[in-house]
Amino acid sequence: MNSERDSVDDLLVLARRGALPVSEQARLREALSTFAEARVLHEAGLEFDAEAPVLAGDEERIERMARRVQRGRRRFNISPRVRQAAQSMALGMLIAGLAIASIELSRWHPNAKRQSSTQALGAPNATQRSAPSLAHDQRLVPVPPEPALTEAPQTSSVSANGRRIGGALPNPAPSGSSSGLAVPSLTLPPTADSTPATARFADSPEASSAAKFKSASELFADANQARVRGDAASAIAISKQLEATFPNSNEGITAHLSLGVLYLQQGSAALALQEFKIYRHIGSSAVMAEALWGEEQALQQLGRPSEERAVLEELLQNYPRSAYAAAAEKRLAALNN
C-alpha cells in the first residue's frame, strides 16, 4: 500500500509540469480517486502553480532588494513585541532627557547666573544681605578644603602644604640663641592658598553671622587661615567662637591649644597659661607634650620658675622622646643652675 502511495508522488509532479506520459495518466486518475491526501496535494499544487508568478512592481522590488543586499543593509525582522518594547524604552529615555534638560535650563536662568557672578566678584551689594541662607553661604564663601578630623587636632608639625599650623609650638632644635626655646612662630606670611575672597569675607561684618552656619571643621580651618595670613585677632575670635559653639568637638578642644599659642604671640601669657591648662585636662595625649611646652613658655614669661620646673620635669618624665625633650632638659639645667 505504501509503495502505491509513494509511486504517486512523482506522477503528481509530472502532471503539474505537463510531462506525464499518456500511459501513466490512468494510473494517476486511479490514485487520485483512491487516496484523499493525493487529491489534496494535487489540488494544492495546481493552486500554487496558478498563482500569478509576476505582480506589478516586481522589477522594482527585485532591483531594490539587489541594491540593499549589495550595500549590506540587512532589514531585520523584529517581532512586534520587541519593537513595542524598544519604542517604550525610547519614549522613556526621551522623557527622562527632557526632564534633565529642563532642570539644566532652570539652572542656567539669567538671574541666577548674574547673582552668582556678582557674589564671586565680591560686589558691594553682596555684603548688604541681611540674613544669608545656608545655600548663599556655600556660594559666597569659598571655604578651603576641610581638614580631616583625625589629623586636625594633631597638627603639631606640618600641614598639607608643608606649613606649620594650629597649635604648633617652638622649633625644639635651636640654632642661634642659647635657649633655642623661642615662642612658636605663627607669623607666617600670607600664602597663595589663602584666597582673597576668603580674606575679604573674614573682614566683612558677615563673618560672625555666616559663622553661625559653619561646622566645627570649617571654623577650625578659618581660624588657621586667619593665623596663617597674620590676622591673629581674627584667629583668636574664630577660635573662641569655636570653643564656645563646639566645646566637645575635637576642633573645639584643639582650639585651646591654638588659642594658647596665639595668646603667647600676643604677649598675653596669663591667658595662654589658662588655655594650656584647660587643654591638659581635656586634650588628647598625642599632642600633650606641646601643651606642656606651651605651659612652660607661659610660666617662663610670667616669671614663675618653680612651676616651670615642675612642668619641665613632667614633660621629660612622661614624654622623654618628644621633640621638646632636649630643649626641656637644657632649660631645666639652666633653672637648676
Next chain:
Amino acid sequence: MLRLVAGQPHRAEPTDALAALAKSAVAGDRAAVRTFLLTVGPHLLRVVRRVLGANHPEVDDVTQESAFAVMDALPRHRGQSSVLHFVCRVAVLTAMNVRRRDAAQKRYSRREHDLEVELFPGSLPAPDAGLSAQGSAQIVRELLDALPLQQAEVLALHCVLGYTVPEIAESVGVPLETVRSRLRLAKQAVRERVLGDPRLGKMVEESS
C-alpha cells in the same frame, strides 16, 4: 527576465546555468553579484509568495532576508544540486521560519490571555473558518507550520515548488528513501487533517 519564471521554471531551465555566475559572485565580483541577484530575485519572490501567501505583509522583507541568506550560504554550495534549487531551498526555509515564528507568537499570545471568546460555544462558524477551508494550498501552508521541520521542508519542496523525489534528495542532500519516508509522514498528516475535518473531507469528495 521575469518572463523566465512566468511559465514553469523547472522544465525549461538547465540545472547549472547559474553555476558560473554564482562562482563569480562568491569570488566578490560586484557585477556578478548584481546579475546573480537580479536573476534569482524573481524565483525568491515566487517561492516566498507561495509559502507565505501572496498577500502576506512581510513578503518583501522575507524575500530580502532570503537574498541575504542565499549570499551567506552560497560559498558553502558544493554543487550537489543546481544553484537554482539551492536558492529556492534557502528561500523555502527562510519563509517557513517566518511562518513558524508567527505561529509561535500566536500560541504565546493565546497563553497570555487565557480567557478567550473561543472558550464559549457558539452556533455560528468562526469568521476565518471559511477562509481556512477555502483551498488545499492553505491546508498545506498550515501544515508547514505544524509539521516537524524536516517533514515540512520535504512537503514544501514537493507540493509548493513541485520537485520530484530525486530532486528533493538532491537539494536536501539525503538518500531517496529518507525523502520518501519524510514525505510519507507528511502525507499522513495531510490525510489525518482531511479526515479530521468533515468540511475538508466533503470538499475533497466534491472535487473528485
